[in-house]
Amino acid sequence: MEKKELQISPFLVFFLIHSVQVGVGVLGFQRVIMKSAGNDAWMAVIAGGIMVSAVIWYMYLLLNRHQKNLIDIHKILFGKWIGNTFSFIWICYWLLSGIVVLRSYIEVVEVWVFPTINIFMFALIFMILIYYCVSGGFRIVTGLSFFGVVIPFYIFFTFFFPIEYAHFQNLLPVWNHTIKEMSVATKDMVLGYLGISTLLMYYPYIKQAKKSQKWAQLGHLLTVTIYLIIIIISIGFYSEEQIAKEIWATLSLWKIVKMPFVERFEYIGITSWVIIILPNICLPLWAATKGIQQIFNTKPKKILIMLLFILFCAMISIRGRDNINLLNEYMSKFGIILLFTYLPFITIISFFVMKRRREKLEKNS
Amino acid sequence: MRIRRNSSRMKKIENDNKEDTSSLQDLLQELTKSKEFTQFTYPGRDFTLCFGYYVSLINLEILHRDILPYVKELTSIYELPYVLPIEDIVITSDSKEIQNSLLRGSIFLFDINNLSQVGIVKASLEHVRQVSLPEVEFSVVGPKEAFVESLDTNVNLVRRRLPIPELVIKEIEVGQLSKTRVSVLYIDGIANNENVNTVIQRISDLEIAQVNDSSTITQLIQDNQNSPFPQLIDTERPDRIASVLGEGKIAILVDGAPHGLIGPTTFFEFFSAFEDYFLNWTIASFFRLVRFFAVFFSILVTPIYVAVLTYHYELIPKDMLATLITSRNAIPLPPILEAIILELTIELLREAGARLPTKVGQTIGIVGGIVIGTASVEAGLTSNVLLILVALAALASFTTPVYQMGNTIRLIRFPFLLMAHYIGLLGVALSFCFLLIHLLRLSSLGRPFLEPFYPLRLQDLTDSLVRLPFSKQSKRPILEQTNDTVKFNQSKAEKKNDL
Numbered sequence: 001m002e003k004k005e006l007q008i009s010p011f012l013v014f015f016l017i018h019s020v021q022v023g024v025g026v027l028g029f030q031r032v033i034m035k036s037a038g039n040d041a042w043m044a045v046i047a048g049g050i051m052v053s054a055v056i057w058y059m060y061l062l063l064n065r066h067q068k069n070l071i072d073i074h075k076i077l078f079g080k081w082i083g084n085t086f087s088f089i090w091i092c093y094w095l096l097s098g099i100v101v102l103r104s105y106i107e108v109v110e111v112w113v114f115p116t117i118n119i120f121m122f123a124l125i126f127m128i129l130i131y132y133c134v135s136g137g138f139r140i141v142t143g144l145s146f147f148g149v150v151i152p153f154y155i156f157f158t159f160f161f162p163i164e165y166a167h168f169q170n171l172l173p174v175w176n177h178t179i180k181e182m183s184v185a186t187k188d189m190v191l192g193y194l195g196i197s198t199l200l201m202y203y204p205y206i207k208q209a210k211k212s213q214k215w216a217q218l219g220h221l222l223t224v225t226i227y228l229i230i231i232i233i234s235i236g237f238y239s240e241e242q243i244a245k246e247i248w249a250t251l252s253l254w255k256i257v258k259m260p261f262v263e264r265f266e267y268i269g270i271t272s273w274v275i276i277i278l279p280n281i282c283l284p285l286w287a288a289t290k291g292i293q294q295i296f297n298t299k300p301k302k303i304l305i306m307l308l309f310i311l312f313c314a315m316i317s318i319r320g321r322d323n324i325n326l327l328n329e330y331m332s333k334f335g336i337i338l339l340f341t342y343l344p345f346i347t348i349i350s351f352f353v354m355k356r357r358r359e360k361l362e363k364n365s
Numbered sequence: 366m367r368i369r370r371n372s373s374r375m376k377k378i379e380n381d382n383k384e385d386t387s388s389l390q391d392l393l394q395e396l397t398k399s400k401e402f403t404q405f406t407y408p409g410r411d412f413t414l415c416f417g418y419y420v421s422l423i424n425l426e427i428l429h430r431d432i433l434p435y436v437k438e439l440t441s442i443y444e445l446p447y448v449l450p451i452e453d454i455v456i457t458s459d460s461k462e463i464q465n466s467l468l469r470g471s472i473f474l475f476d477i478n479n480l481s482q483v484g485i486v487k488a489s490l491e492h493v494r495q496v497s498l499p500e501v502e503f504s505v506v507g508p509k510e511a512f513v514e515s516l517d518t519n520v521n522l523v524r525r526r527l528p529i530p531e532l533v534i535k536e537i538e539v540g541q542l543s544k545t546r547v548s549v550l551y552i553d554g555i556a557n558n559e560n561v562n563t564v565i566q567r568i569s570d571l572e573i574a575q576v577n578d579s580s581t582i583t584q585l586i587q588d589n590q591n592s593p594f595p596q597l598i599d600t601e602r603p604d605r606i607a608s609v610l611g612e613g614k615i616a617i618l619v620d621g622a623p624h625g626l627i628g629p630t631t632f633f634e635f636f637s638a639f640e641d642y643f644l645n646w647t648i649a650s651f652f653r654l655v656r657f658f659a660v661f662f663s664i665l666v667t668p669i670y671v672a673v674l675t676y677h678y679e680l681i682p683k684d685m686l687a688t689l690i691t692s693r694n695a696i697p698l699p700p701i702l703e704a705i706i707l708e709l710t711i712e713l714l715r716e717a718g719a720r721l722p723t724k725v726g727q728t729i730g731i732v733g734g735i736v737i738g739t740a741s742v743e744a745g746l747t748s749n750v751l752l753i754l755v756a757l758a759a760l761a762s763f764t765t766p767v768y769q770m771g772n773t774i775r776l777i778r779f780p781f782l783l784m785a786h787y788i789g790l791l792g793v794a795l796s797f798c799f800l801l802i803h804l805l806r807l808s809s810l811g812r813p814f815l816e817p818f819y820p821l822r823l824q825d826l827t828d829s830l831v832r833l834p835f836s837k838q839s840k841r842p843i844l845e846q847t848n849d850t851v852k853f854n855q856s857k858a859e860k861k862n863d864l
Contacts, residue, residue, distance in 0.1 A: 009820060109791065114676075122788065125795055132799065136806045143805040143819045144798075150818075151801075264679045267790060274794040275801075 001067060002204050008142050010212035016202065016283065017056070017219035019145040020195035022226065023280040024104040027273070028248040029192050029227070030234045037185030038240055039170055040177045042231050047182070048189030049224035055339050056196060056220060060213045062347045063203045065354060070200035071294045077346065077353055084295050090197070091291045093334055094284035095307060097195060099314045100331045101280045102126060105273070106315065107324055112251060112270055123315035126281075127308045133282045134289060134304055138205050141286045145279040152272045156226060158265060159233055159250075161257040166236030190340075191332040192227060193220070195280065197339060201287035285311070389480045392460045393417070396467070406477060409439050413477045418488075422470040427451070427488040432472065442476055445484040453487035468544075493518060499601050501768055504640035511601045516546055516620035519603065523550060523616070523625075526607035531555070537568050545576040546620040550606070555613045557846040560629060563810050564615050579622035580769075588808045593776055595769040596809040597628040598635060605639040613847035615810075629810035631817070631844060633829040636660065638766035641832050650831035657830060659761035664778055666758050667704050668785035668793045670751060674700040676789035692748040701786035703747050707755040708778065710737060715759075715775075816844050 001007075033041045066073045070090060074083035102123070110117055133144055177185075199216065206212045234249050246252050257265035285307060292303045318324060396402045396417065404417045414436060418428075435448045446454045453471075457463065458481050463473055470489025475482065496518065499511035512519045520534060535549040547568055551561050567586040576582065579599060587596040597617075600606060606616045606625050617626040636656045641649035673680055674689070681689065696703060714733035718726045738756070742749045758778070765771035777800065784792030807814035817825035822843045827833040839855035841847045 011821075113791065114788065117788070122791075129795065129798055129802065132806075133802045136802070140802065140805050143815070144802060146819050146821070147801055147805075258682075261682065261685065262680055263682050264677075267677050267680050271790040271794045274791065275798055278798055 001209075004207075006138065007205050007207045008139065010206055010208050011215050012142050012146060013199075013206060013212040014215040014219040014222075015146045015149045016142060017196055017199065017216045018222050019148045019276070019279040020198055020283050021193050021220070021223040022149075023101050023195070023277050024108065024273075025192040026227070026230065027108060027250045028246070029189070030231060030238075030249040031243055031246055032188045033185045033231070034235070034240060034243050035185075036181045036188070037177055038181075039172075039235050040175060040182065041185060041189075041235060042171070042228060043175075044182060044185035044189045045224065045227045045231050047186040048193060049220070049227075051186065051190060051340075052193040052196065053217060053220055055343065056199070056213070056216050058344060058347050059196070059199055060210075060216070062343070062350055063200065064210050065350060067204070067209070069202075069204050069290075069294075071291050073346070073350065077350055087291055087295055090200070090338070091288045091295075093338055094198065094288040094291070095310065096327075096331050096334065098281045098284045098288070099311055099318075100327055101277055102311065103315060103318055103324055104328065105277050107321070108248065108251070108270060108273075112248070112266060120316055123312055126315075127312050129278065130282055130285060130311075131304060131308055133278070134286050135301055138202060138286060138290075141279065141282050142202075144282055148275050148279040152276050155269060155272055156229075158254060158257050158269070159230060162233055162237045162253050165256060166233055168232075168236045170235050170239070171232070187336070189227075190336065193223065194332070194335045194339065195284070196220070197335075197343075198283050198287045201290055202283075389458075389460055389463070389475075389483065392464060396464075407433070407436065409437055411440050414439070414474050415477050416472060416474050417467070418472040419467060419470075422468070422490060423472055423488045424470075424490040428472060432474075432486060432488070436474070442474075442479070442482045442484050445474075445486070449486060451486055451488070455485045456482055457485065458482055491515065496522065502600060502602050502605070502639060502766065504638070504643060507640060507643040508602075508604045510603055512603060512618075512623045512625060514621050514623055516548060516618055519618050519625065520548060520550075522603035523607050523610075523618075526604060527552070527610060532610070535565060537565065539568060539571050539573065539582070540576045541574055543575040543577070547576070547582060548618045548620075550610060550616040550618065552610050552613070555611070555841070555847050555849050556615055557613060557848065560615055560810055560812075560845070564617065564628070568617070576619060577621070579617065579619040579624045579626050582617060582619055583626055588811065589806075592803065592807055593773045594632070594804070594807060594814075595635070595767070595773070596630070596807060596814065597626045598630050598767055599624040599626050599769065600639070600767075601625075602639055608639070608642070611852075613841050613845035613849075629808075629812040629844060631809065631812075631829070632804055632807075632814050633817070635767045635770040636765060637828075637832070646832050646834045650833075653831060656764050656766070659764040660774055663758045663761035663774055664781060665793065665797075666754050667708060667751070667778065668781040668796075669790070670754055671700045671704050671782060672785040672789040672793055675786060689748075689750060692750045695745045696748055698746065700751075701782065703751055704755070704782055707741075707747055707751060708782070710741075711755060711759045712775070812844055812846075817842075 030041070033044050037044045062073065063069075066076065068076070071083075071087045074087045077083065078086060106117075106119060106122065109122070110119075133140055196216075203209055230250060230253075234243065234253065237253060238246065238249065243249055251266045251269065254266040254269050255264065259265075262268065285304070288307055289300050289304045292298070292307075293300045296303075318327065393404070397404065399419070401420050402417065403420045404415065407414045407416055431450050435450070438448060439445070442456060445456065455462075455466070463483055463485060466485045466487070467473060470491070471485045471487050473483050473485050475484065493515045494513045496510050496513055498509050502511075503509075510522060512522065524532060524534075529552070531553045533551055533553045537547045537549065539545050539547050549561070549564055549568065564586070568582065571582075571585055573581070573585065583595060583597045583599060584590060589596065601624050603625075606618075606627065609627050610616055614627055614629065617628075619626075637653060638656075641653060644652070674693070678686065698706070710733070714729060717729050717733070721729060734756075738752055741747045742752055759775075762771055762774045765774060781793060781796045784796045786792070788795075804815050805819065813820060816822060817829050824840055825842045825844055827838050828842070836855070836858060839852050839858070841850050841852055843850075
């Protein structure tokens with residue numbers, strides 16, 4: 001557990017969980033899940049939500065038992081060398097998720113706003129922003145997550161504009177897809193909820209951490225609700241053939257929004273999305289910095305600069321829609337393996353290891 | 366660096382002084398170097414007295430009316446306090462103390478045959494401005510007293526409003542040259558001890574030659590000295606200081622400065638005028654919301670204009686676009702130059718108005734506002750839409766009740782403008798994120814600057830963006846971490862109000 005001055009109130013976990021889940025994925029998740037689940041896609045959203053809720057539950061199970069962050073847990077369970085190797089895999093995952101989020105966002109900007117944007121300069125501005133945020137420590141990152149949820153919340157009201165043109169009979173007939181199709185859609189949907197693994201790093205920074213699970217689940221619930229609203233509106237608004245061609249269906253929804261002083265709302269949406277994705281990059285990068293700092297015991301600012309350098313190089317070297325898609329795919333597979341295979345595995349191991357150690361202690365005494 | 370170098374030189378002077386004034390004889394020799402130092406002997410009944418003082422610092426009327434007629438009766442120096450009708454009399458042999466009191470406006474006198482005991486009589490002449498109307502924080506209703514340059518008068522103004530023994534005033538001397546008296550005010554038992562210690566520690570640690578004003582102290586003790594945002598509120602209203610002391614804040618008064626400082630504070634407090642507390646809560650809340658709107662309007666409106674007209678024409682509906690295009694079609698400059706020219710013009714007007722005497726200043730306003738504005742539109746240099754926006758933004762920035770914050774708001778508009786020109790609305794959003802992170806990182810005496818929003822404290826929200834009725838504010842703000850959190854008992858108050 002960290003010092004009390006550095007800790008945050010448990011209810012802020014709500015914003016940490018929610019802000020890291022909502023990112024570039026929201027802008028175009030419809031096509032992927034509707035490809036297999038069609039008009040039943042909303043069920044996949046709920047099913048994916050329940051699965052991730054279970055992940056949060058066993059993450060808390062693991063963390064509550066140890067009251068430490070993942071790096072320390074690895075050291076306790078596997079010893080210094082093997083433990084650190086596992087930790088290193090997670091650090092790579094967090095760094096990679098930062099890369100994927102920022103690169104996907106830059107792609108959205110390239111396609112929708114500035115086709116000829118100078119990625120070098122644009123990424124550099126982001127690097128400065130991220131450095132300024134993450135070097136402030138965890139409280140600043142949390143603050144950004146908080147405002148990253150509160151300030152752009154007005155955007156979600158604009159999703160009600162397309163309702164006027166939606167045909168909700170598209171939702172019928174309910175359940176006309178096979179279990180197999182649904183499970184593929186659910187797997188794809190889970191990607192939209194990833195990012196919560198940073199909880200493994202910031203758990204010791206939460207006051208009364210055990211009680212914070214309620215807030216984590218509520219934050220997740222808000223994400224599920226937002227996804228659900230968007231998918232239901234999208235099913236009503238688009239036909240299945242149409243959505244197969246829309247890479248960023250959410251952005252296209254905004255084209256309908258019309259106010260007396262503003263048209264083409266997607267520009268404002270993409271602009272406001274900056275503050276939504278910033279915590280999405282800062283939080284994993286903070287987790288990676290903290291992890292490396294714990295493993296190698298070096299100065300966090302140096303590590304951060306090094307990580308930002310890697311991030312920056314990735315930004316300017318990854319080009320083209322195909323490469324970005326490929327990266328997204330790798331990253332999602334990586335994430336799913338870590339969250340749904342590795343985490344349950346380590347939770348069970350920790351249960352047995354701790355039990356045996358306790359028995360040993362009892363025998364000795 | 367410069368301050369440090371000065372301070373080392375100052376120490377040298379101090380050390381020299383110490384050696385020189387080791388005895389009274391040496392001290393006298395040192396003092397007579399100045400022409401205004403007056404020294405004379407005066408025959409008493411039993412012995413001859415020697416008087417000395419700086420003629421510019423003392424009130425000669427006191428000398429002639431209250432001192433000279435009485436000293437004739439003296440039999441020894443020790444009788445001074447009983448004979449003279451003056452309270453502040455000390456008898457000492459410490460030459461350092463003698464020197465200090467002389468410089469603060471005292472007269473010394475001693476028996477010419479006995480140099481070891483010297484009487485110091487306070488007879489200082491102070492030119493004090495009368496307590497007058499507040500000029501920066503004027504309010505139509507409510508008290509109309511403002512601080513003046515004298516620390517004693519200012520302390521008197523505060524103490525009269527808080528007649529309780531718990532009001533503690535700690536005095537610290539700052540500045541090797543100016544020897545300025547700096548007072549730290551807080552209410553014992555309410556103010557958080559950690560805050561009090563921080564303030565006292567930071568002020569005592571100051572190494573500086575001269576303190577010219579309270580703003581010198583602000584700049585030196587605030588948490589982040591490079592931030593354009595002030596982190597302590599300065600106020601000229603004694604009623605405001607008395608009121609925030611009751612909330613558990615700490616006030617700093619500086620001799621020679623007509624403004625007091627208040628801390629710890631939050632970003633949102635800078636937009637609350639003290640007049641808000643004199644108005645009904647609905648009206649006060651409305652005014653506060655108007656001020657917050659003004660801040661965002663003032664920062665964002667010209668950058669958004671530049672961004673939209675440089676990159677995002679599609680954002681504007683057709684009818685509105687027509688208005689914009691007609692106002693801009695004859696203008697040869699790109700939006701960014703147009704905006705910067707106009708913004709700079711407003712800054713020039715403001716600066717010229719601030720530097721010139723009031724009567725000339727009015728002329729500047731007319732020349733600037735009407736002549737330059739109209740002429741530049743007619744000449745086709747700027748569009749009249751932008752002229753309106755810039756003028757409105759300037760107007761909005763003047764609604765900020767704390768002067769220092771208003772300046773900040775006007776400054777941070779320029780980076781927004783440049784970024785808007787570079788990448789349009791994205792630039793505005795990125796600058797906004799930068800501003801947000803900067804504010805998140807700031808703290809005021811170690812307390813978070815964006816409280817009550819982050820960290821979220823619902824209780825403190827009752828007096829931030831809006832001001833709820835006094836009956837709802839029964840507790841002191843959590844920000845101050847006070848020792849005594851309850852202002853008054855709410856349930857009791859409600860019971861008394863009951864029919």
